[in-house]
Amino acid sequence: MTAIAITGSSVFSPNGSTDQGFWESLVDGADRRGPWPHRALEIYPVDNVIAIPEATWATLSDAHGTTRSKRMADFLARGALRDAGLPVDGAGRVGCALGTTTACAELMELATLGAADEGATGAHQSADLVPREGLSWQGPTLTLSTACSSGLLAPALAADMIKSGEAEAMVAGGMDVLLEYTICGFNSLRVATQETCRPFSSERKGVILSEGGACFCLEPVEAAQVRQAPIQAVILGYGISCDGGHPTAPSVAGIGRAIRQALASAQVSPVEISGVIAHGTGTPTNDKVEIEAMRDVFGDVPLPPVTSVKSAIGHAQGGAGAISLLAALLSLKHGELPGITHLGEVDPALGAVSVSARPMPLEGTCLMVNAFGFGGNNCVMIVADERFLATRRQLG
Amino acid sequence: MTGIVIRATAAGKAANDGSMPADMLCAERRSPRVGAINTQARMVVQALRRCLEGNDGPQQEWIGLSLGTADGANGIVETSLKTAHGTGFEDVITAWYATGLPNSTAGVVASLEQLLGPNLTLLGEQSGLEAIVMACRLIRARHVDGMVAGGFDTPASDSVPGEGETAPSAPVKTALPGVGLLMLAAADDADSDLVRILGWSSDMAGGRSDDDLIAAALAVAGRTADPSSVRRIVLDGDRGDGDYRAATGPIHLIEVIGAAPASGLHAFIAHGNDGKAVCLLLDIPSSANGEIGEEQRDH
Numbered sequence: 001m002t003a004i005a006i007t008g009s010s011v012f013s014p015n016g017s018t019d020q021g022f023w024e025s026l027v028d029g030a031d032r033r034g035p036w037p038h039r040a041l042e043i044y045p046v047d048n049v050i051a052i053p054e055a056t057w058a059t060l061s062d063a064h065g066t067t068r069s070k071r072m073a074d075f076l077a078r079g080a081l082r083d084a085g086l087p088v089d090g091a092g093r094v095g096c097a098l099g100t101t102t103a104c105a106e107l108m109e110l111a112t113l114g115a116a117d118e119g120a121t122g123a124h125q126s127a128d129l130v131p132r133e134g135l136s137w138q139g140p141t142l143t144l145s146t147a148c149s150s151g152l153l154a155p156a157l158a159a160d161m162i163k164s165g166e167a168e169a170m171v172a173g174g175m176d177v178l179l180e181y182t183i184c185g186f187n188s189l190r191v192a193t194q195e196t197c198r199p200f201s202s203e204r205k206g207v208i209l210s211e212g213g214a215c216f217c218l219e220p221v222e223a224a225q226v227r228q229a230p231i232q233a234v235i236l237g238y239g240i241s242c243d244g245g246h247p248t249a250p251s252v253a254g255i256g257r258a259i260r261q262a263l264a265s266a267q268v269s270p271v272e273i274s275g276v277i278a279h280g281t282g283t284p285t286n287d288k289v290e291i292e293a294m295r296d297v298f299g300d301v302p303l304p305p306v307t308s309v310k311s312a313i314g315h316a317q318g319g320a321g322a323i324s325l326l327a328a329l330l331s332l333k334h335g336e337l338p339g340i341t342h343l344g345e346v347d348p349a350l351g352a353v354s355v356s357a358r359p360m361p362l363e364g365t366c367l368m369v370n371a372f373g374f375g376g377n378n379c380v381m382i383v384a385d386e387r388f389l390a391t392r393r394q395l396g
Numbered sequence: 397m398t399g400i401v402i403r404a405t406a407a408g409k410a411a412n413d414g415s416m417p418a419d420m421l422c423a424e425r426r427s428p429r430v431g432a433i434n435t436q437a438r439m440v441v442q443a444l445r446r447c448l449e450g451n452d453g454p455q456q457e458w459i460g461l462s463l464g465t466a467d468g469a470n471g472i473v474e475t476s477l478k479t480a481h482g483t484g485f486e487d488v489i490t491a492w493y494a495t496g497l498p499n500s501t502a503g504v505v506a507s508l509e510q511l512l513g514p515n516l517t518l519l520g521e522q523s524g525l526e527a528i529v530m531a532c533r534l535i536r537a538r539h540v541d542g543m544v545a546g547g548f549d550t551p552a553s554d555s556v557p558g559e560g561e562t563a564p565s566a567p568v569k570t571a572l573p574g575v576g577l578l579m580l581a582a583a584d585d586a587d588s589d590l591v592r593i594l595g596w597s598s599d600m601a602g603g604r605s606d607d608d609l610i611a612a613a614l615a616v617a618g619r620t621a622d623p624s625s626v627r628r629i630v631l632d633g634d635r636g637d638g639d640y641r642a643a644t645g646p647i648h649l650i651e652v653i654g655a656a657p658a659s660g661l662h663a664f665i666a667h668g669n670d671g672k673a674v675c676l677l678l679d680i681p682s683s684a685n686g687e688i689g690e691e692q693r694d695h
Contacts, residue, residue, distance in 0.1 A: 109473065
């Protein structure tokens with residue numbers, strides 16, 4: 001079986017566009033909340049988001065695209081290629097798979113509100129996020145939208161495209177920008193909190209929306225080793241499922257199926273999972289269902305340490321899964337899971353769960369990453385340090 | 397037996413004035429499971445049920461859904477924003493956010509029809525065909541036994557011509573509601589009389605010739621053949637009056653298959669008006685009758 005290596009990554013987040021800045025935001029405990037600076041209405045009950053600072057957006061002035069989504073996609077795709085040491089013109093049989101929840105609606109929103117940039121027209125402008133300017137993708141390209149699982153599902157599907165021989169390497173990830181529509185929607189659903197986001201806490205009251213994304217460069221482990229590219233992590237397997245139930249509420253059975261598929265495809269047993277980057281939105285329903293689903297699959301095996309990055313940097317929607325995957329890569333690098341900022345008291349109703357406000361040391365090198373989305377979309381990925389793969393190969 | 401078989405197809409097209417025939421929509425308008433069922437979902441449900449009629453293949457609960465859309469649910473985005481700005485946030489309906497997401501139709505349809513396999517929504521002009529390709533990949537990788545795949549669109553008013561220069565789809569001459577779905581499954585020995593999808597390829601950069609696309613699709617299929625020897629059916633990017641957005645490619649593919657082309661390898665190549673091309677390598681069984689030309693250009 002072809003193992004897929006992650007050899008490059010890029011990030012654009014409320015705390016900048018470097019791995020170091022992103023990791024700091026997960027562990028420094030800072031409160032980055034504030035009102036959305038672009039709101040056109042004054043009347044939303046909750047205006048409590050973690051936005052990318054305007055100064056950070058200004059760093060994308062050289063990126064191609066007529067909207068912020070497209071400029072971010074351009075920046076992230078090139079950044080992942082550059083980090084992997086591959087040509088940034090996309091030469092070779094390299095493809096690109098990007099996930100988003102609502103970035104495709106950005107131009108529609110701008111047009112509806114009369115704020116679209118001049119020249120932001122054309123059918124090709126509307127939905128497809130894959131950057132084109134100066135890039136010559138010779139592998140598959142696609143823009144995926146499975147709500148908030150998009151950013152994790154895109155790399156998962158990209159790994160399959162490499163395994164099938166359609167591409168030598170893939171750039172894949174997810175992103176979203178804050179929109180009036182999104183803020184209006186989460187207010188309407190009454191799932192946005194006016195306080196801090198506290199996944200798995202007895203004091204949790206909901207989601208804090210944010211924006212940003214991450215991209216990765218994937219290629220076969222053997223190809224990475226041949227060109228001596230540093231391997232940040234290895235994708236061992238993934239699972240995808242659909243709840244087939246409520247449009248917005250998660251399901252234990254649906255998430256459980258994705259976890260089981262992921263473990264099976266990775267050929268990993270629950271006891272080998274040393275940590276979980278949970279979807280962890282901080283809504284009572286999501287947290288409860290996510291823990292129940294993991295417990296259902298893990299059975300008698302105690303759950304490993306669980307964390308969520310949304311306490312620190314909010315819920316970047318279609319970018320969230322990719323951001324969680326990047327958090328997993330950096331956790332492997334640092335040998336610890338970031339704590340849950342603002343955690344407070346752990347919800348006793350969740351049972352025995354290993355969560356902490358402080359970083360938790362990793363006792364292994366294999367992590368599970370969860371991302372779930374409206375529409376009942378679930379994606380679970382198993383990633384590991386390169387050493388995990390080497391040990392497995394030694395054991396035959 | 398290799399490849400992915402097309403077990404069934406279903407298509408629906410609005411008339412040139414935009415009106416939809418009654419049998420293009422399922423009868424239900426509400427469901428206890430999902431609440432109100434909007435036009436997009438009713439259109440896709442109707443086509444999906446036709447695809448699954450008499451399904452004796454994969455169990456329905458293990459079937460996935462892969463849809464492509466260019467406009468998503470932008471009509472609801474538009475309505476939501478205009479309401480918030482026009483009459484106030486208090487008048488925004490709670491369900492509008494979830495139903496305005498691009499993947500809302502796929503989610504609603506999966507809930508209504510209990511499809512528990514992978515549920516994908518791809519975006520863009522060519523996403524209907526890309527959704528078919530994605531479904532084939534998932535089946536070939538054994539993630540799922542069967543997928544219903546294709547495209548749909550019901551263009552939003554601000555995304556079509558006549559609404560000003562900032563309309564996202566301004567170059568599109570017309571944009572009509574449409575849906576085209578295929579029921580796909582892994583081929584088995586009993587499927588010798590069904591059309592199979594053997595390979596696929598795409599080009600986003602616009603630099604690949606049709607021969608290049610066919611060669612890449614042959615490589616995916618593990619076939620060695622001279623691309624010039626493969627019959628081809630080409631759909632140009634200029635759709636004229638027949639633009640069903642992301643449904644255009646699947647609808648045309650269904651019509652080509654329905655015309656019972658000559659047996660053998662065929663490359664179905666669709667050039668989108670966004671410059672992207674998608675190629676499907678089809679194996680037409682000898683049980684099919686009829687002929688198509690060496691090169692058939694439509695629209």
